[in-house]
Amino acid sequence: MPHLHDLNPRVSVDNVILGFDDENLNVLLIGRSLSDGRTDDVLALPGDLIFENENLEMAAERVLFELTGLTDLFLQQAGAFGDPNRLAKPKDREWLKTVRQEPDVRVITIAFFSLVNMNDYTPQPASFARSVQWVPIQDVGDLAFDHNRILTTCLKRLRETIAIKPVGFNLLPVKFTLGQLHRLYEAILDKPLDKRNFRRKIQKLDILTHLDEKQEGVPHKPSSFYKFNEIKYQKLVETGFDNFGF
Amino acid sequence: MPHLHDLNPRVSVDNVILGFDDENLNVLLIGRSLSDGRTDDVLALPGDLIFENENLEMAAERVLFELTGLTDLFLQQAGAFGDPNRLAKPKDREWLKTVRQEPDVRVITIAFFSLVNMNDYTPQPASFARSVQWVPIQDVGDLAFDHNRILTTCLKRLRETIAIKPVGFNLLPVKFTLGQLHRLYEAILDKPLDKRNFRRKIQKLDILTHLDEKQEGVPHKPSSFYKFNEIKYQKLVETGFDNFGF
DNA sequence: TCTTGGTAGTGTATATTTGACACTAAGATT
DNA sequence: AATCTTAGTGTCAAATATACACTACCAAGA
Structure with missing residues (x-):
């Protein structure tokens, strides 16, 4: 006892x-x-x-x-x-x-x-x-x-x-492709997201930096790499925004 | 010690x-x-x-x-x-x-x-x-x-x-007016909300029941009472909806 | 070297939603 | 009757969401 x-x-x-x-x-x-x-x-x-x-x-x-x-x-x-x-x-x-x-x-x-x-x-x-x-x-x-x-x-x-913060970037390498980001969002939300609409929406947020670098050795059209732009994101937070919703 | x-x-x-x-x-x-x-x-x-x-x-x-x-x-x-x-x-x-x-x-x-x-x-x-x-x-x-x-x-x-669930109804009497609901949302979100847009949005959700009853003894046009309709809300949740956001 | 398989990347038209905005209606008080 | 106060309503323009199909590029294998 x-x-x-x-x-x-x-x-x-x-x-x-x-x-x-x-x-x-x-x-x-x-x-x-x-x-x-x-x-x-x-x-x-x-x-x-x-x-x-x-x-x-x-x-x-x-x-x-x-x-x-x-x-x-x-x-x-x-x-x-x-x-x-x-x-x-x-x-x-x-x-x-x-x-x-x-x-x-x-x-x-x-x-x-x-x-x-x-x-x-x-x-x-x-x-x-x-x-x-x-x-x-x-x-x-x-x-x-x-x-x-x-x-x-x-x-x-x-x-x-x-839906509020782009925390997903923490799950990806520093350099990633929009395809990876797309698959990540689909995995987290557990539902398919239209490719073109996803890309348009994520790009409009203007928190990604397009790198002058592409995939190599892939058996298909190589994808551009991007990285998350913390500075632009902070500005976005300060000026206020509502949603990252998909 | x-x-x-x-x-x-x-x-x-x-x-x-x-x-x-x-x-x-x-x-x-x-x-x-x-x-x-x-x-x-x-x-x-x-x-x-x-x-x-x-x-x-x-x-x-x-x-x-x-x-x-x-x-x-x-x-x-x-x-x-x-x-x-x-x-x-x-x-x-x-x-x-x-x-x-x-x-x-x-x-x-x-x-x-x-x-x-x-x-x-x-x-x-x-x-x-x-x-x-x-x-x-x-x-x-x-x-x-x-x-x-x-x-x-x-x-x-x-x-x-x-922004996700209409929990605000818990702060109001069973019977309430749209004006009360409006003021409540303004108090919670700490910002003014356009009256007409608020009413339109809340009514489109279709989770309120309009009662055949009005305010009495108020020194202005009496307001209709409403109550929260739990059943309709549950249906809405089941069929899936995104936002109560304002 | 040609074919195949696989992913990248792009635009438009339509429907829906948002945001801004101003007047009349109804009751109480004087 | 005049005044005060809140209730209640509609429209237009802008922004956003949704649905949808084809070409570009690379590697690998025939």
Whole structure:
């Protein structure tokens, strides 16, 4: 029986790290390790308890860094999840027992999502993970805890956010083609977008710089490269604009 | 010096309760009571630590109920606030010392906002409050802790939300006039909206039911009453629509 | 070297939506 | 009767959204 003060909840962050492979949105999931060396077959979102002198964003950045080695990534809070029984599924409790001193204590988690360019690095299993893998979001099965719900919420928030800010650029290389951007928007919004209308709309925003460079070695007409123009975007934000909606 | 496990953060909810008085948006603030009977002069958002077997929404509903006596109100999470020093202002620490066994423990709070019809009730000072008052949002001064930041975030989220869902109806009586609705949108968005364009747009959504009833005793042309039509709204959501934006 | 397969890139016509704008109607008060 | 106040209404022009089909360019293989 825990002491009274042990009934205070713990607080963690969980991070929905999204990447784009030029076709699908992928989410970075970890495989849990058991204390006896075996690997659990349930995948989970990466996350960790927050440290004592860390704010929520710092905790999320730490998780992200341990997994990807990257810093300064796009990161946005998506909400808190705190149902008392969110850790109560039998498999989850079994796993918690093997890794924690306090398997029964309540944990409230703050969910973040971040957007990364999948080609920038290869994920490393971190201290809290046995394995790491990119999983296309349409192939994500049952996750640990309430992580399916968290993932769904984050994807919804991403769709809302991308209608207001061009955050999608974080999922692409610095140089990208309009075709890539088009496929990215279709993947995020999960619906087809007319090619000509998409190109017209994105170009009218005037936040892209056309580079004097084309694809090479592709078995079709080579596409021009563009890059996102932060300065023009900032000006656009200041003068006020309403929508990036598609 | 606290024990090690006491370093675990506590978790609270804070609630931005918004009301509309036919002119301004108002927020419900509490005055803190000191243990010696005096009243602190700093206003705060109502909130409380979450109970052991309560989820986050339940905790927010409880705070709301204790203050207003109302249930089943519109309530939406706006995010978590967890800076380690969010309780560290001198006045706040002084107050914490008079009311808590643990003045120095870290508290992470989950912010909610709710929308209520101001005429439905009169707020009651609850267990955690010395006084309760409606304050027009433009008159809100320095609040306790990081509550100004929380309020700002919640108002921003309200503006985003009302562009997607007609949540504003929760701030009005069941029967209302288009003029009231118009003033409400202007108050929330903090900008003037053309009367004719507003009416056209809101009516085209076809989610209002025109009642066979008019204002009485008003010293001007009486206005028709309308009510929000939940059924039509649900149909609209199902068939898909994009924007309530103004 | 010619054919094939695959993606890049472009314009127009129509329908819909937005934004600006000014007067009459109805009731209460004096 | 005059005055005050809010309710309620229509039109035009500009901007935006939608639907839609063909040519250009490159690589690879026949």
